[in-house]
Amino acid sequence: MLINDNPKKLLEKLEIAKKQLKNAKTREEILALSNYIYDLDESIAAIDPTHTPTDKLSFLNDKNNEVLDKKFNVHMDKLMRNFLENKDFHRDFFERIYRKTDHEKRIKEDDDIEITTLSEEDYYNIFFEFMKQIGLEKCFDKFVKTKRIYTTVNSIEENTLGSTMFNPITKDSDILVDDLDYDVFSMFTLAHEFGHVYDLNRFDGSINNWNTFFYQSFNSEVVSKTFERLFVDFLLKNNIQVPEAKTLLHDMLDANYEFAKASYIITLIPDVYLLDDSYLGLSPTKVYKLVERYFSKNDRVRKFINKCSNLDVKDTFQYSYGDVVSMILKDRIKDDEYNLDSLKEFFEFRNKPFETEMLDKLKVTPDRYVKLYKKDIELLKKQSN
Numbered sequence: 469m470l471i472n473d474n475p476k477k478l479l480e481k482l483e484i485a486k487k488q489l490k491n492a493k494t495r496e497e498i499l500a501l502s503n504y505i506y507d508l509d510e511s512i513a514a515i516d517p518t519h520t521p522t523d524k525l526s527f528l529n530d531k532n533n534e535v536l537d538k539k540f541n542v543h544m545d546k547l548m549r550n551f552l553e554n555k556d557f558h559r560d561f562f563e564r565i566y567r568k569t570d571h572e573k574r575i576k577e578d579d580d581i582e583i584t585t586l587s588e589e590d591y592y593n594i595f596f597e598f599m600k601q602i603g604l605e606k607c608f609d610k611f612v613k614t615k616r617i618y619t620t621v622n623s624i625e626e627n628t629l630g631s632t633m634f635n636p637i638t639k640d641s642d643i644l645v646d647d648l649d650y651d652v653f654s655m656f657t658l659a660h661e662f663g664h665v666y667d668l669n670r671f672d673g674s675i676n677n678w679n680t681f682f683y684q685s686f687n688s689e690v691v692s693k694t695f696e697r698l699f700v701d702f703l704l705k706n707n708i709q710v711p712e713a714k715t716l717l718h719d720m721l722d723a724n725y726e727f728a729k730a731s732y733i734i735t736l737i738p739d740v741y742l743l744d745d746s747y748l749g750l751s752p753t754k755v756y757k758l759v760e761r762y763f764s765k766n767d768r769v770r771k772f773i774n775k776c777s778n779l780d781v782k783d784t785f786q787y788s789y790g791d792v793v794s795m796i797l798k799d800r801i802k803d804d805e806y807n808l809d810s811l812k813e814f815f816e817f818r819n820k821p822f823e824t825e826m827l828d829k830l831k832v833t834p835d836r837y838v839k840l841y842k843k844d845i846e847l848l849k850k851q852s853n
């Protein structure tokens with residue numbers, strides 16, 4: 469079996485992590501480990517519904533809990549302050565992207581594609597070839613041999629297709645794919661998660677940097693999304709499961725567009741609501757009232773806001789910047805014949821809170837993104853004929 473559905477090893481890791489937590493010396497360590505334990509707990513419960521998750525932090529005493537909340541809030545405050553300082557930049561950046569990728573001319577998706585279920589062997593071989601193209605076939609093999617790819621019985625969380633459980637102290641990692649079937653859709657999730665593994669394994673900062681990266685930067689989805697794009701490219705280039713690959717590309721571009729639009733909308737909400745997160749409690753109607761004057765009827769923004777389940781700054785911007793930066797990085801990696809070295813330049817910045825310098829250095833601009841986005845749309849049209 470390629471995929472592991474027995475959480476025994478994860479339960480052992482949970483015990484180890486709890487011991488590490490007891491011996492943790494700093495608040496930053498406590499925060500990082502608690503987060504890992506929380507992930508493990510949720511994942512184990514998704515693999516084996518009989519597992520009762522330890523209540524988030526019940527193994528900590530009250531004093532530690534308080535410390536943890538404070539530490540967490542310090543990170544969140546810093547994130548928001550940084551966001552507000554750069555709000556004009558974000559607004560301009562995502563407005564340009566949103567306007568130029570507006571979907572009036574969007575191509576229709578094939579509704580009834582047939583999803584091929586692959587044999588275990590074919591599944592392995594296709595993904596192996598993808599990983600080989602980017603020089604990571606050994607990493608994939610290691611995960612298969614040591615049974616570090618898990619599947620679930622129950623869904624993890626709404627809108628969550630997978631997760632990477634990474635111990636920030638020992639750098640041990642496992643991958644979870646929600647309800648994995650042997651098709652290219654779960655491979656897409658797998659590609660995303662291997663992006664996280666690649667990224668996190670190359671983390672060279674302190675545990676303080678780790679939490680900053682995790683809670684304050686908008687860089688945590690960049691490499692995983694780069695891997696997604698490389699994977700879809702790989703399928704189309706090699707004529708593998710083309711109808712499904714087209715659907716993946718279509719859905720990816722659609723999601724990219726929606727994250728850009730959501731990001732732009734958030735930047736239109738007045739600071740006073742953003743400062744204390746009270747905007748998260750606003751009704752869709754109120755949010756619409758705050759931002760409607762920036763849109764025309766054709767933008768169908770009311771419908772969009774109603775549909776958005778989450779306009780959280782951290783989540784939304786981690787994904788939208790992930791989309792934009794990954795588009796440019798993928799292009800470079802392709803130019804470099806799939807050598808991942810150009811990610812090194814990104815790694816120099818990725819532990820830090822948002823700064824425009826990173827975008828300058830990586831030559832990430834809305835125009836460049838839009839150009840590549842349109843190239844993908846053309847590819848999709850071509851593939852449709």
Ligand SMILES: [Zn+2]
Pocket residue numbers: 660664689692
């Ligand atoms: Zn991710």
